[in-house]
Amino acid sequence: MNQHRTTEAVRAVPPEKPAELHGSPEHDARIFDEVTNLFLSNVDHLSESQIGAVDGVLAHLVGRVDAATVVPLSDALSTLERAPLQTIRKLAFHEYSEVAAPVLKRSDSLSQADLLEIVKSCSQQHLMAVCDRKILNEALTDALMRFGDVNVSNALARNAGARFSECGYATLVGRAERDENLAEKLGLRLDMPGNLLRELLAKVADVVGARFLTAPRPVAKKIQGAAAAPAAPRPKIDYTSAQNEIVALNRSGKLNDSVVNRFAVKGEYVNVVAALALKADVKAEAIEPLLDGDRLYGLIVACKAARLSWSTTTMIVRNRPNCKPVTQRELDQCVAVFESLLLSVAQWTIRFGSDRILTKGDPSSAPAAKGKQGQSA
Numbered sequence: 420m421n422q423h424r425t426t427e428a429v430r431a432v433p434p435e436k437p438a439e440l441h442g443s444p445e446h447d448a449r450i451f452d453e454v455t456n457l458f459l460s461n462v463d464h465l466s467e468s469q470i471g472a473v474d475g476v477l478a479h480l481v482g483r484v485d486a487a488t489v490v491p492l493s494d495a496l497s498t499l500e501r502a503p504l505q506t507i508r509k510l511a512f513h514e515y516s517e518v519a520a521p522v523l524k525r526s527d528s529l530s531q532a533d534l535l536e537i538v539k540s541c542s543q544q545h546l547m548a549v550c551d552r553k554i555l556n557e558a559l560t561d562a563l564m565r566f567g568d569v570n571v572s573n574a575l576a577r578n579a580g581a582r583f584s585e586c587g588y589a590t591l592v593g594r595a596e597r598d599e600n601l602a603e604k605l606g607l608r609l610d611m612p613g614n615l616l617r618e619l620l621a622k623v624a625d626v627v628g629a630r631f632l633t634a635p636r637p638v639a640k641k642i643q644g645a646a647a648a649p650a651a652p653r654p655k656i657d658y659t660s661a662q663n664e665i666v667a668l669n670r671s672g673k674l675n676d677s678v679v680n681r682f683a684v685k686g687e688y689v690n691v692v693a694a695l696a697l698k699a700d701v702k703a704e705a706i707e708p709l710l711d712g713d714r715l716y717g718l719i720v721a722c723k724a725a726r727l728s729w730s731t732t733t734m735i736v737r738n739r740p741n742c743k744p745v746t747q748r749e750l751d752q753c754v755a756v757f758e759s760l761l762l763s764v765a766q767w768t769i770r771f772g773s774d775r776i777l778t779k780g781d782p783s784s785a786p787a788a789k790g791k792q793g794q795s796a
Contacts, residue, residue: 444484447484450476451481451483454480455492458473463501465501473503474504474505477492478503478506478509481509481510481513481518482513486513486515489510489518490517492506493520493522494521496526497522499528504528508529510522516541516542516544523537523549524551531558535559538559538562538563539566543571547567547574550574550575550581552578553580555582560584564587564590572591572594572601573600576591576608577604583610588611589615592605592622595619596623602622602631603634605619605631606628607631607637609636609748610748613755616756625764625767628768629767629768629771629772632716632756632768633717633768633771635714636713636715636716638713656692661693662693662696662703664693665693665694665697674697677731678694679694679727683734688710688739691735692706695721699725701770705772705774710739712739716753716756717772718735719757720756721769723765724765729757732753732757736750
């Protein structure tokens with residue numbers, strides 16, 4: 420197989436005369452296979468005009484051969500830099516979503532206009548495939564939410580590369596009131612605006628909020644696309660001495676906000692953990708994981724449950740050991756969580772979360788679900 424054979428194969432079925440391509444299904448399938456195999460074997464050596472010639476043939480045959488035959492081509496072309504553009508477009512608009520899905524998910528050869536047209540005119544399965552693209556801008560997410568169903572909303576919410584307009588986010592928050600899965604996915608997003616996070620917490624049942632507030636969140640990478648380094652195992656810490664000191668301070672009435680603040684500023688996080696555990700009435704082993712970078716919400720809930728001020732909570736967040744500095748967006752989200760939670764809800768949430776942490780996510784030991792609390796902070 421070489422460039423000469425590819426050219427000869429294309430000449431045998433010239434795209435400018437599509438009537439000559441009309442043969443039996445077996446004939447169409449044979450030509451399709453030959454041209455596909457020769458093109459993929461030689462694409463790096465073909466000129467633009469030769470790619471264009473192949474494009475005309477494949478684009479015509481894509482609609483004439485069995486869908487199962489076309490899926491491998493769609494998969495192969497979805498990541499190809501020098502992809503035949505007519506064929507890519509034919510694949511993307513194919514009536515069978517299994518044919519369209521690979522290029523809809525991965526191809527950079529589809530234009531914004533193509534994607535918007537597909538979103539407006541194709542099936543929900545096509546829309547789900549678009550939702551899996553690495554990057555989705557606001558125009559696309561707005562269109563996907565307008566024409567998509569609940570599955571599309573959930574797929575968008577879990578795609579970290581999807582960007583939402585303020586209207587788009589507000590739409591998702593409104594839908595999350597009736598969809599617990601969507602609410603949990605939204606709550607874990609790193610780009611969730613603080614004001615909408617506050618609104619989300621007000622709309623969902625306490626048990627739903629507790630699940631995403633105490634669950635691990637994604638951690639933004641310093642380098643786009645870089646692989647996350649494996650987390651070093653946390654050294655086992657004996658909290659006995661710290662707990663004895665904290666209990667003594669509490670009995671003497673000296674375990675106040677300023678003391679915990681001072682622990683955080685000095686980096687005495689063994690004491691911070693022991694103090695939070697005592698004041699929130701959970702085990703130190705349940706508080707300790709909340710110091711990890713991906714448990715930021717859980718740490719905020721623990722501070723609220725321990726009756727700490729926002730000033731002290733900020734010190735605890737900013738001085739966490741081995742954690743990168745928090746961004747302004749993260750702080751905005753933290754303020755939203757802190758201000759939205761009633762004390763009673765925060766106390767119940769951290770106990771709910773501590774049970775999940777200590778039992779490694781076994782929900783059978785978690786407290787029963789409950790509705791909105793009526794007590795004030």
